[in-house]
Each structure stands twice: as structure tokens, then as C-alpha cells.
Amino acid sequence: MRxxxxxxxxxxxxxxxxxxxxxxxxxxxxxxxxxxxxxxYAGGKEEILSGVMRTCLxxxxxxxxxxxxxSADPGIQLARLVRGHVGLCALNPLTAxxxxxxxxxxxxxxxxxxxxxxxxxxxxxAKVIERGARTGVFQLTDLRIARLALLEMCNGVANWYRPxxxxxxxxxxxxxxxxxxxxxxxxxxxxxxxxxxxxxxxxCEPVPVHxxxxxxxxxx
Amino acid sequence: MRxxxxxxxxxxxxxxxxxxxxxxxxxxxxxxxxxxxxxxYAGGKEEILSGVMRTCLxxxxxxxxxxxxxSADPGIQLARLVRGHVGLCALNPLTAxxxxxxxxxxxxxxxxxxxxxxxxxxxxxAKVIERGARTGVFQLTDLRIARLALLEMCNGVANWYRPxxxxxxxxxxxxxxxxxxxxxxxxxxxxxxxxxxxxxxxxCEPVPVHxxxxxxxxxx
DNA sequence: CGCTCCCAATCGATCGATTGACAGACATTG
DNA sequence: CAATGTCTGTCAATCGATCGATTGGGAGCG
Numbered sequence: 001m002r003x004x005x006x007x008x009x010x011x012x013x014x015x016x017x018x019x020x021x022x023x024x025x026x027x028x029x030x031x032x033x034x035x036x037x038x039x040x041y042a043g044g045k046e047e048i049l050s051g052v053m054r055t056c057l058x059x060x061x062x063x064x065x066x067x068x069x070x071s072a073d074p075g076i077q078l079a080r081l082v083r084g085h086v087g088l089c090a091l092n093p094l095t096a097x098x099x100x101x102x103x104x105x106x107x108x109x110x111x112x113x114x115x116x117x118x119x120x121x122x123x124x125x126a127k128v129i130e131r132g133a134r135t136g137v138f139q140l141t142d143l144r145i146a147r148l149a150l151l152e153m154c155n156g157v158a159n160w161y162r163p164x165x166x167x168x169x170x171x172x173x174x175x176x177x178x179x180x181x182x183x184x185x186x187x188x189x190x191x192x193x194x195x196x197x198x199x200x201x202x203x204c205e206p207v208p209v210h211x212x213x214x215x216x217x218x219x220x
Numbered sequence: 221m222r223x224x225x226x227x228x229x230x231x232x233x234x235x236x237x238x239x240x241x242x243x244x245x246x247x248x249x250x251x252x253x254x255x256x257x258x259x260x261y262a263g264g265k266e267e268i269l270s271g272v273m274r275t276c277l278x279x280x281x282x283x284x285x286x287x288x289x290x291s292a293d294p295g296i297q298l299a300r301l302v303r304g305h306v307g308l309c310a311l312n313p314l315t316a317x318x319x320x321x322x323x324x325x326x327x328x329x330x331x332x333x334x335x336x337x338x339x340x341x342x343x344x345x346a347k348v349i350e351r352g353a354r355t356g357v358f359q360l361t362d363l364r365i366a367r368l369a370l371l372e373m374c375n376g377v378a379n380w381y382r383p384x385x386x387x388x389x390x391x392x393x394x395x396x397x398x399x400x401x402x403x404x405x406x407x408x409x410x411x412x413x414x415x416x417x418x419x420x421x422x423x424c425e426p427v428p429v430h431x432x433x434x435x436x437x438x439x440x
Numbered sequence: 441c442g443c444t445c446c447c448a449a450t451c452g453a454t455c456g457a458t459t460g461a462c463a464g465a466c467a468t469t470g
Numbered sequence: 471c472a473a474t475g476t477c478t479g480t481c482a483a484t485c486g487a488t489c490g491a492t493t494g495g496g497a498g499c500g
Contacts, residue, residue, distance in 0.1 A: 145392065152375070
């Protein structure tokens with residue numbers, strides 16, 4: 001699929017230089033095509049960005065719904081939310097970074113839609129935290145600050161984690177589940193309790209160097 | 221001072237739209253001067269950005285040295301570091317956001333210098349965390365992940381806190397000191413122990429609406 | 441022929457930066 | 471006092487370059 005190659009090239013450049021500082025000729029060059037051809041497949045610069053962000057937020061939302069549907073325990077729900085979020089940020093750091101930082105680059109139409117999706121996602125966290133605090137499981141003074149601190153902490157993974165680095169994703173997830181549990185004042189939820197749902201690599205995420213040339217799973 | 225007005229206008233626009241998406245004519249309009257006049261006072265677009273970032277990082281470094289010099293207890297040192305960082309992010313959210321996100325926009329000269337300052341600052345955190353873990357005060361599995369999670373959590377304050385909002389800075393500082401202590405596995409350091417060093421408003425930070433027209437302290 | 445894929449060339453607009461000139465304040469002259 | 475020179479502050483106009491986007495047409499294939 002030519003669109004995915006374009007998206008991968010775009011995500012790489014957007015994450016490195018920012019959306020506004022990246023030209024469409026540069027995008028074309030990185031994808032190996034002329035800038036005019038880029039419009040044929042992707043429909044324009046802004047459409048590339050909004051498509052990438054929608055892909056990322058849809059996956060986050062799906063993961064959040066999964067995380068809260070298989071147990072009613074707020075601690076386990078929180079651990080699964082964190083595991084899913086950190087897993088996505090770690091496996092798709094560039095996509096996650098672009099999604100987190102470039103909303104302001106979009107026109108008001110796309111911007112409102114994507115902010116709505118982000119709000120939906122964050123409200124899942126808010127509800128879990130609220131229920132955990134109301135039932136006396138979590139020990140928190142200010143629920144809003146706790147949610148913001150937790151989400152920023154998890155989002156930050158996209159700023160420093162690299163799939164070709166020394167740390168493996170599962171270990172980072174374990175560590176962040178531990179942080180999250182400590183943060184809300186409960187004993188640490190084990191990996192068995194929080195489940196080991198495999199994180200998903202998004203199609204728009206550039207393939208790291210150490211995975212280049214590998215069989216991608218499906219028959220080609 | 222005309223330079224500070226320009227910096228304030230620039231920080232406001234950079235934080236809202238990003239450095240690359242902000243034109244110098246737009247900067248001039250926001251500062252009430254012609255774009256050519258802007259060069260007379262500030263020397264160019266990139267120089268404005270690097271000046272703002274240097275101001276911010278210098279203040280952070282000074283605050284970190286203060287935080288670690290008045291006590292040898294790793295817990296108290298960590299609490300003071302967090303209090304200082306959160307205080308600066310809360311009082312100067314736009315400057316902090318720009319400083320955190322726009323390093324990539326600079327040329328390699330300024331970029332290297334500022335990355336060096338940031339590394340110096342983060343290494344203060346690293347040393348405190350290392351000593352706290354080595355002496356058995358902190359309960360941590362991976363020191364690097366803990367440092368990164370902690371710093372991202374604190375940096376995030378700049379993304380949501382607004383000085384004209386409902387929360388007061390001290391309360392946010394208290395909450396984040398609590399989170400930090402929980403994160404490293406110690407009992408919460410009280411406000412008395414961590415000190416109440418008043419956070420500083422940077423000259424480049426735009427003045428929030430609710431403070432407009434007030435006497436700024438100095439005569440004249 | 442028709443269809444898909446692709447690009448060189450070009451559009452008007454805007455970019456960061458520079459130039460040259462004008463206005464006013466102030467000091468130096470006769 | 472008036473005339474002149476100098477310096478600072480300011481901006482309209484302009485520089486070449488690049489921006490996102492579009493056009494028209496060529497290459498390859500069925």
C-alpha cells in the first residue's frame with residue numbers, strides 16, 4: 001500500500017522536525033515519489049497528519065475499552081489502561097509523539113473531531129480514577145491532577161523510548177504499572193492480573209532499523 | 221524594555237502555533253511593531269527563541285542547585301527539585317512548553333548548547349535518584365525509567381496549568397511532591413521539609429489576563 | 441483506445457531577512 | 471538664536487527562496 005509508505009515517511013519527518021517545518025517536497029523525497037504524486041495517494045499534507053492521528057487515537061480508544069471491560073476492579077482497570085497506553089507509545093513512539101503534539105497544526109474541523117476523541121479517551125481514565133477514589137480503593141486528594149499527571153507520565157514514553165533500544169516493551173509497561181499503582185496509592189497490580197495484551201504496531205509507524213527487511217507476518 | 225515585550229509576544233505565539241508556523245510579521249504585529257524593527261531589538265526569529273529557552277533553562281538549573289544544596293537527604297532533595305520544577309512550569313507554562321518542545325527548531329550551535337544545559341539539569345535529578353536508591357531510601361527497580369517518568373510528569377504541568385485558573389501553584393506543587401514521593405517509594409515529604417521557595421516569573425512569560433495592569437513591584 | 445501511475449513545470453502566496461529613507465531627539469557649531 | 475551633524479527608532483518596500491497545491495501531459499499496460 002503506497003499510502004502507508006507515505007504515512008510512515010511523514011510520521012518520521014513530522015516527529016523529527018515538526019509538521020509546519022516539513023515541506024511536501026521533502027515528504028515526497030522521503031517516500032520516494034514526486035510531491036504531486038503524493039496528492040494522488042494521500043490528498044494533501046493536512047490529510048496525512050489527520051489520518052495518522054485518527055489511526056492512533058482510534059487504537060487508543062479501542063485499547064481503553066478493552067482494558068475496562070474485562071474486570072470491574074478499579075486497580076486492575078487502571079493497570080490495563082496504563083499497560084495499553086505505554087505499549088502503544090513504546091511500539092509507536094513517533095506516531096504517538098506526532099499525535100500528541102501536532103493537533104494545533106490542523107484546521108478547526110479535524111481539530112475538533114480529534115480533540116473529541118482524545119477527550120473520550122481521557123474520560124475513560126477519569127471514570128476509573130473517580131470510581132477507584134469513591135470506593136476508597138485509591139488514596140487521592142485531587143482526581144483531576146492525578147489523571148493529568150498519570151497521562152503526561154505515560155505520554156512521555158513516546159519522547160524517549162525507541163524500539164531498537166536496550167529496553168523491551170513489556171518491562172517498561174511493568175515499570176509504569178508500578179508507578180501508576182503507587183501514584184494512586186494501591187499495591188502493585190501484577191502482570192498476570194493486568195493481562196498481557198500484545199501491543200499493536202500501527203501501519204503509519206516507521207519501521208525501526210533493526211526490523212528492516214524482516215517478514216512482516218502476512219504472506220507477500 | 222522592548223526586548224521583553226517581543227519575547228512575551230513570541231512565547232505566546234510559539235506556544236500556541238509552534239515556532240515554525242509563526243511568521244516574523246505575525247510576531248511584529250503581536251508586539252506592536254514592524255517586522256523590521258523586530259530585528260533591531262531581537263536580532264531575528266531564531267535568536268528570540270534561543271534567548272527564551274536559555275532564560276528558562278538557566279532558571280531551572282539555578283533552582284536545582286538551590287534544591288540540592290541545603291539538605292543531604294535524598295527525599296528532601298527530590299521534593300525540592302519537584303517543587304521548583306512544578307513551580308516554574310506552573311508560573312511560566314508557555315515559556316516552559318516552548319522550551320520543552322522547540323529545541324529541534326534551532327540550528328545545531330544553539331541546539332547543542334541548550335541540550336547540554338538540559339542534560340546538566342536532568343543529571344541533578346539522576347544523581348539524587350541514584351543516591352536515594354543506593355542508600356536504600358528509595359525503592360526503585362530501574363533508575364533511568366524512574367527519572368524519565370518523573371520528569372515527564374512534571375513537565376506536563378506546562379501543558380495544562382494556567383495561572384488564571386482555579387488551582388493555586390502551591391497546591392499543585394504539594395500534589396506533585398506527593399506523587400514523586402510515592403513514585404520513588406518513600407513517605408510524603410511535608411511542605412515544611414521541602415521548603416516554600418517562591419517560584420519566579422520569567423521576564424519572557426506573557427502576563428496572564430487576570431494580572432494585566434497591576435503594579436509589577438518596582439517603582440516607575 | 442482507455443486507464444493508472446507518475447512527474448516537470450507552474451500557480452499565487454508567504455517566508456525570513458535586508459535595504460534605504462524618514463522622523464525626532466540631542467549635541468555641536470557659528 | 472539658528473543651522474548643522476549625528477544617533478536612535480521606525481517602517482514601507484523589496485530581496486531571493488520556498489511554501490502548498492494544481493495543471494497538463496507522458497509512460498506503460500491491457
